[in-house]
Amino acid sequence: MTRPRRRRPPAAAPSRPRASRARQRQRLIDACISALHVHGPSKTTVEKVVAIARMSPGIVRFYFDSKDAMLVASLEFLAAEFEERLLVPIAALRSRPVEALATLVDLYLGVELASTRKVSVWYAFWGEASARQEYHDICGSRDDKFEELVRDLIARLIEETGARHLDADAIALGLIGVLEMLWQGFAFQTESTIDRGEAKRRALAYLRSVFPGAFGLAPGAAPAALPAGAYASAPLLEAERRALFRHAWQFAGLGRELGAAGAFLMLDGPGERALVVRDAAGALNALRNSCHQRPHALAMSRSGTFGGLICCPLHGLSYHLDGTPAGATPGAALARLELALAGELVFVRAPADDAAPPPAPDAAPGAAAVPLAAPVVREHEVAADWKVLVERWLERAAGGAEPRGSGPEGAAADAAGGWSARRYAALGAQAGAAPPRASFVAPNQLIEAGAGGVVVLQVLPVAPGRARLREFVYGRESRTRIDRALAFLAARLEARRLAAEVGLAESVQRGLESPGYVAEAVADAPPALVAFRQSIARLLPGGARDPGDPP
Ligand code: FES
Numbered sequence: 001m002t003r004p005r006r007r008r009p010p011a012a013a014p015s016r017p018r019a020s021r022a023r024q025r026q027r028l029i030d031a032c033i034s035a036l037h038v039h040g041p042s043k044t045t046v047e048k049v050v051a052i053a054r055m056s057p058g059i060v061r062f063y064f065d066s067k068d069a070m071l072v073a074s075l076e077f078l079a080a081e082f083e084e085r086l087l088v089p090i091a092a093l094r095s096r097p098v099e100a101l102a103t104l105v106d107l108y109l110g111v112e113l114a115s116t117r118k119v120s121v122w123y124a125f126w127g128e129a130s131a132r133q134e135y136h137d138i139c140g141s142r143d144d145k146f147e148e149l150v151r152d153l154i155a156r157l158i159e160e161t162g163a164r165h166l167d168a169d170a171i172a173l174g175l176i177g178v179l180e181m182l183w184q185g186f187a188f189q190t191e192s193t194i195d196r197g198e199a200k201r202r203a204l205a206y207l208r209s210v211f212p213g214a215f216g217l218a219p220g221a222a223p224a225a226l227p228a229g230a231y232a233s234a235p236l237l238e239a240e241r242r243a244l245f246r247h248a249w250q251f252a253g254l255g256r257e258l259g260a261a262g263a264f265l266m267l268d269g270p271g272e273r274a275l276v277v278r279d280a281a282g283a284l285n286a287l288r289n290s291c292h293q294r295p296h297a298l299a300m301s302r303s304g305t306f307g308g309l310i311c312c313p314l315h316g317l318s319y320h321l322d323g324t325p326a327g328a329t330p331g332a333a334l335a336r337l338e339l340a341l342a343g344e345l346v347f348v349r350a351p352a353d354d355a356a357p358p359p360a361p362d363a364a365p366g367a368a369a370v371p372l373a374a375p376v377v378r379e380h381e382v383a384a385d386w387k388v389l390v391e392r393w394l395e396r397a398a399g400g401a402e403p404r405g406s407g408p409e410g411a412a413a414d415a416a417g418g419w420s421a422r423r424y425a426a427l428g429a430q431a432g433a434a435p436p437r438a439s440f441v442a443p444n445q446l447i448e449a450g451a452g453g454v455v456v457l458q459v460l461p462v463a464p465g466r467a468r469l470r471e472f473v474y475g476r477e478s479r480t481r482i483d484r485a486l487a488f489l490a491a492r493l494e495a496r497r498l499a500a501e502v503g504l505a506e507s508v509q510r511g512l513e514s515p516g517y518v519a520e521a522v523a524d525a526p527p528a529l530v531a532f533r534q535s536i537a538r539l540l541p542g543g544a545r546d547p548g549d550p551p
Contacts, residue, residue, distance in 0.1 A: 021063075024055070024059065024063070025063045025073075026077075027053050027055070028049060028050075028053050028055065028059075028060060028063060028064075028070065029070075029073055029074050029077050030053070031049045031050070031052035031053035031055075032044065032049045032070050032071065032073075032074040033074050033077075033078070033117060033118065033121050034052050034117060035048045035049050035052055036071070036074065036120075036121045036124050036125075037116070037117040037120045037121055037124075040124045040127075041071055041124050041125065041127075041128050042128075044067070044071065045067065046060050046067055046070070049070065068132075072134050072135070072138070074121070075121075075125050075135060075138050075139070076138060078118060078121060078122065079138050079139075079141070079142045081113070082113060082142055082146075083142070083145070085107060085112060085113060086104065086107045086108060086113060086146075087145055087146065087149060089103070089107070090103060090104045090107070090149060090153075091149060094152065094153065094156065095156075096233075096235060097153045097154070097156040097157040097160060098157065098160075098211075098214050098215065098227075098229060098540065099235055100153050101150075101153050101154075101157065101175075101207060101215075102204065102207075102215060104149075104150070104153070105179070105200055105203045105204055105207075106200060108179050108183075108203075109179070109182060109183075109186075109196055109199045109200050109203065110196065111191070111196065114183060114186055114196075115191065116186055116187065116189060116190060116191055116194070119183050119186045119187045120187045122139075122183075123183075123184075123187055125138075125139055126139055146176070147172065147176060150172040150175055150176055151168055151169060151172040153172075154166075154168045154171045154172045154175070155168035157211060157214065158171075159515075160228075160229050161211055161214060161227060161228060161229065162228065162514070162515045162516050162517050163211065164515075166210065171210055174206065174210075175203070175206060175207065178202070178203050178206045179203060182199045182202065182203060185199070186199075211227070212225075212227075214227040214229065214540070215540065225533070226387070226533055226536055226537065227540075228512045228513065228517050230387070230536060230537075230540060231384075231385040231387060231388060231464075231465060231509060231512045231513075232385060232464045232465035232509075232512070232513060233464055234463075234464050236464075236536075236539060236540060237461055237463070237464050239539040240443075240461065240536070240539060241270065241271070241461065243539055244442075244443040244535065244539075245269075245270040245271040245443065245444070245461070246271040246350060246352075247271060247349055247350050247351070247352040248270070248271060248349060248442065248443055248444070249340060249347040249348070249349045249360065249361050249441060250267060250269040250270070250271070250272070250274070250347060250348060250349060250445070250458065251267075251345060251346070251347055251361075251441065251445055251447070251456050251458055251472070252265045252266075252267040252274060252276050252346045252347065252348050253265040253267075253276070253302075253303065253346055253375070253472070254344045254345060254346065254372065254375070254474065255284070255341060255344045255345075255346055256344060256372070257303055257374075257375070258276065258277075258278045258284060258346070259278075260278065260305065261278055261279060261280045261282070261321065262277070262278065262305045262306040262307060262308070262321060263277070263278050263303070263304075263305050264276060264277045264278075264299055264303065264304055264305065264306060265302065265303050265346065266289055266297075266299040266300070266301065266302050266303065266304075267289075267302075267348060268289075269348070269460075270444065270460045270461060271349070271350055272288065272337060272348070272349070272350045273288065273289040273290055273297060274286060274287070274288065274289055274337055274348040275287045275288070275289040275298060275299055275310075275334075276339065276346055276348060277306065277310070277321050277322075277323075278321070279320070279321035279322045280308075280321060283322070284339055284341075284346070285321065285322045285323055285336070285339075286336065286337040286338060286339035286348045287323040287334040287335065287336060287337060288334055288335035288336075288337060290334075290335070291312040291314065291317060291334075292317065292325075292331045292332045292333070292334060292335075293312070293314070293315055293317055293331060294314060294315075296312060296314050298310050298311075298312055298319075298334075302377055306321065308321075309321070309326050309327075310323075310334070317331050319333070319334050323335075323336060336351070337349065337350055337351065338350075338351050340360035340361065341360075342360060342361050345361070345447070345456075347360065347361050347441070361439075361441040361445075372453055372454060372474040372475065372476060372477060373453070373474065373475045373476070373477045373487070374474075375472050375473060375474045376471075376472075376473045376475075376491075377470065377471065377472050377473075378470075378471045378473070379468055379469065379470050379471070380468070380469040380471070380498065380502055381462075381466070381468055382459075382466070382467045382468065382469050382502050382505055382506060383465070383466060383506045383509060384465065384466070384467060384502075384505035384506050384508060384509035385461075385464065385465050385466070385467060385509060385512075386444060386459045386460065386461040386467040387532075387536060388467075388505045388508050388509055388512075389457075389459045389467060389469065389501070389505050390443065390444060390459060390532060391529060391532065391533075392501070392504065392505065392508075393438075393440060393446040393457070394440060394526060394528045394529040394532055395526060395529060396438065397438040397439070397440050397446065397526075397528065437449050437450070440528060442532075442535075443532070443535070444458060444459045444460065445457065445458045445459075450490065453473065453474045453475040453476040453487065453490055454472075454474040455471065455472065455473050455474070455494055456471075456472040456474075457469060457470070457471055457472075458470040458471075458472070465509060465513070467505075469498070469501075469502065471494075471498060473491065473494055475487040475490060475491060476490070
């Protein structure tokens with residue numbers, strides 16, 4: 001006879017009684033916090049707590065030896081919550097002090113930690129702290145950890161901004177004082193009357209006044225300058241990619257480069273890998289340069305011509321020139337992008353759901369009127385943040401149509417018998433060409449049209465403090481001697497100018513990274529530069545937002 005097999009007990013499940021006990025204990029602690037909020041520690045009684053918790057008085061003794069033990073447990077709960085929800089996450093951000101301090105303000109004044117109920121309980125215990133050692137230990141330990149964290153973050157920020165004249169201890173004390181004052185204000189209000197947004201703005205205003213520019217801008221304020229850290233910040237770069245580049249118009253080439261059916265232009269852009277293809281009907285199609293099956297680029301060179309189909313060599317899928325699937329086993333179509341023409345200039349961007357998409361870009365005045373030859377496309381690695389180059393362009397574009405390199409340097413070059421911008425401008429005038437004009441296509445492109453042709457500069461962020469400068473040079477078609485001279489001079493001038501531009505940007509970046517640098521206001525900054533800095537400042541941790549800005 002076989003003995004019946006004993007069933008194995010099921011795998012260990014959370015013990016129900018234990019979970020239920022934990023819930024009951026927490027219910028008592030919550031009720032105790034509510035009672036402390038209304039009555040204060042000395043007038044809080046077990047009866048008042050169990051009345052709020054709707055539990056029997058006897059049950060309190062099951063969890064706590066005395067009323068004092070229950071009060072201490074409530075305070076320990078608040079201290080543990082403060083540690084878990086504020087001290088731990090902020091300590092993890094120590095290496096990014098601006099972000100850490102902005103988040104600290106947000107959490108410290110948020111409803112989770114600073115509800116009127118919890119704030120008044122902390123104050124009630126502080127009142128008792130001198131009389132009872134355990135309260136003193138719990139409150140004191142929380143305060144010490146908080147002070148140490150704030151002091152460390154301020155010291156790191158002083159190091160980062162180079163503002164070494166500041167006293168970390170004094171600044172930290174000031175911030176803690178500001179936060180305490182705002183908490184005290186909460187303690188005397190109801191949840192419906194507390195303006196937490198205003199409280200956070202006031203705390204950030206304190207930090208902004210000590211570290212100008214590091215915490216974004218006050219609402220409506222014009223940006224004086226961006227903080228040095230904004231030119232080498234990984235989190236900011238990530239935010240810039242998301243907010244500024246993902247759906248921005250990017251220059252791909254000229255329409256005339258897409259002459260026949262199958263001709264394509266490829267753009268490895270900051271937000272999208274794009275392909276512009278002319279189809280058999282003569283229409284231009286902007287497509288994602290990525291096979292549907294795997295994210296594999298369908299065109300690797302900047303320009304070229306497809307045969308009748310766009311073929312992917314990896315697994316043999318093919319697409320018609322408008323991106324629709326072709327072949328015996330067609331898959332899905334290639335993703336379509338948006339396309340805009342500014343004269344002959346072709347721009348593409350990833351589609352977005354935004355209600356108000358950015359307007360299609362304008363070409364530089366005169367860019368379309370000049371007969372242009374095939375482009376020379378070059379790329380330069382730049383040891384500077386992309387914004388350094390853009391700020392320089394915006395300053396220059398605001399300078400109007402002044403010939404590049406004019407002034408004493410141009411005159412000196414003339415005297416030495418060499419080439420010069422002055423000579424270039426004179427030749428252009430002789431040929432009846434307009435002086436150079438520039439237009440900026442946000443966030444990262446400058447288009448310049450002059451007597452020698454059209455130059456498009458496109459700067460791409462590579463890493464914090466590093467960029468790639470892409471240069472499209474469309475020389476004027478050489479028909480006459482003067483045209484050829486202009487094209488030659490323009491090419492030489494452009495090469496020298498670019499080298500100077502890159503050198504200048506790298507020098508500025510080194511200056512920004514030097515410990516002694518302090519961001520200073522620029523008087524009479526061009527409006528376009530102000531608007532650009534404003535758009536970046538909004539992305540800084542704690543950056544101010546105007547009403548109506550996207551979240
Ligand atoms: S990745 Fe293109 S066909 Fe497979």
